[in-house]
Amino acid sequence: MYRALLMAATAAALVIGGAAPATASPPSSVPGAPTSVQVTGTADHAVVSWHRPRSGARVTGWKVVLTPVHRAHSAHRAHRGGTQTDRLPARARSARFDGLRAERTYRLSVRALGHRGAGRVVSVRWTAPEAQPVAQSLYALDASGAVVRFPTSGAGAATTVAADGAGYAADPNGDVYTPSADLTTIVEHPAGGGAARTRASGLHLTADLRSDGAGNLYWADAVSGAIEQLPVGATTARTVLDLGGPAVGPDQRFWTVTPGGRVVVLGGSTTSPYVKGTGVAARSTTLPGSNGVGYPAAVLADDHGDVFVDIRSPGAAGSWAWYELRPGESALTKVEPRLAFEYAAANADGFSLLQSAGWCAAPAEYPISHTGCNVDRSVPEKLVVGPGGTSTTPVSGLTAGSRGPNTGAADAHGDVFVDVDSGPTPGLWRVPAEGGAAQQLSAAQYSRLSVS
Template identity: 45%
Template structure:
């Protein structure tokens, strides 16, 4: 027992914070900067256990060729978010970077591994699942290898799959970004003016490109002062964000998809290496996947950039042999990297047919089983397709008798990641346009859509599982986002 106590005392003396505690004596208190140190032995022991992990003897041994273990590693969280902090090692080789990993890694970009610059001392993780315990491991990297790992744990008390932790964002008629309460009722709050091309992350921070598309301003979720986080950019088509808070866009000068890491590193190509220009229709997924579709009626190519930067290109064939592709109009990155896209029929029909390209496949699969006016949305688990009761060809709307059909939403097709499809009844809204205007889906399956005109204009909430639609506002909103 005496040997064990002496060993622990030696470890305590090896940690800077504990040296300060031991020198002051048990029960002493001192304020240094904004930190109060209280020399309580049990607190000191706990700090050492947090700093060096579970296996004290193994993790206390370092080699001069690699950095030592990070110290004072802590994780704090609120709901589905967690923030990891640490300090530099007290021994070992020079730190050239950090490797941080979360386990389990579902819904996390880069398979749950972040590689940060040497000056980093924190990392943020979002999209955590309620009542799941996560392990966070941090290691210092050096020129000759990686040092010992320190692991801490956090159990999420709420997550983005919980409707109380997600909010609906949109652009109002004045061009401002507004946030609707997560409860689905109540007035919207203005977050940022001149918000064209905005994106929001899972923490609630909102990012807006400058009017000249050369910089990005962040509006913090807590309402603090906005700040510019990147300059010297060339943004085309607005911003997108993944669940970790990384930002994406297409460079207007090179057509290369770009990524601005949440770690604060400079913007770079989303692809590993020099980068691949985006051709055709492009979409960004919540997991950090970048996808493009291009081609003609006889040949089509799908290119995906995985969250780790690996580029994959596939040559596609239509679902029915000998059937040509139609004109591409919209692309969505769905659950688990599946791609959903529209083929617009030629001639006077004006029909938007939705198809799926499963991850890794080269043959497309039709999603629709009948003609309809449609609105779509997707979350991390499902693709949602709202469909009218009836449909008519575009050319009929110009005929003397018009297009007198039932445009009310009849049902919502829900296609899950396992490619199982079900239809749920929906009532209360009517679709008036044959062009795809996407909605937004929360992780619990609630779908939000904006109806531009007709009998039921305004912003609507479709409950998970279908049923009667609930109107949130009679005003018009665009660029719906749920985070």
């Protein structure tokens, strides 16, 4: 469920060039005053709209200005220097201003421009409403590659947002972003439907966009290897993490972005892995085992500086195990109580892990095996690792499928979403934060789960 984009607002004051609307009479050599000026918006943005003047010269453009109103005795005193100005073509009938502050008052002014000068200004005072809690949504790719949105509450039907979503990202408003086929443009798919539009172009994308909780977009630059960010409202990207060039040879990189905007990269070889990030100390680490062996398979992180690394064991055993790299430490600490078929996810506050009750080595599943892998794959509990320590809650109704890191997604509340690819309970599942009965959202298969 995505946030409603517009909330009706009442114009508190209307001023036209210092004269009352009924008596204002601009010269015929310049356009008249715009009419029907209205403002709508939310706690962080405003949209001002208007109609053409009823008289005056031909309009060649518009000047629209947003200015914070200084209120000396207000507890919510607006900061100075926050003026935003837009110059728009004659066909424009609205302008949007982002980066506003909840419960602050602003003046939005519109005036028509002509060949011989500007018409009179119409100004509207508007106060941004109180910020409202945002209901998050679950996003995933279906079997056709389309981006599908589910309510994280588990109640409500799924909605297809974009038809070709390989490497998609989504923001808190419900807008979805995908890379173009030539990997040079980020395409925006509006939450409410409508035509897709260009968000930014001239880029070196890889087919793997990410987003944080504010809606900033991230990707690994295909030329430089650096992690790039496209801030909310911007059209120009900036480098947030320089990795010294693209990955070459044994340097394999796995990366993630936390809801708070921390970028974490796990890279290097199996003998010399490293962790780098924004808000995370760069350091070398060692893989588990007496000889430091294993193969990194995935990385997750929270907003407290904890990094979680999935390691695939060497040889035929076919085990995957999650380890924690705590702030300031270079040694990995195993967080799993046992080997298992499992599913992992992270949110701002920590790491969640769903493990099967039983496990078997991979050779037991080979056709030549005479014993088979007849273990208990039901998931009995959810393990949570956070700043307050480790806790478990009971889970029922879910049975694990194949082995692997099987990374899912978690919302701010702690609900975990996973896709089970095989076994008696295949499909997309929601495990409540408090545990209990797992809820099946769909019997179909989905990949690349995320929450925004």
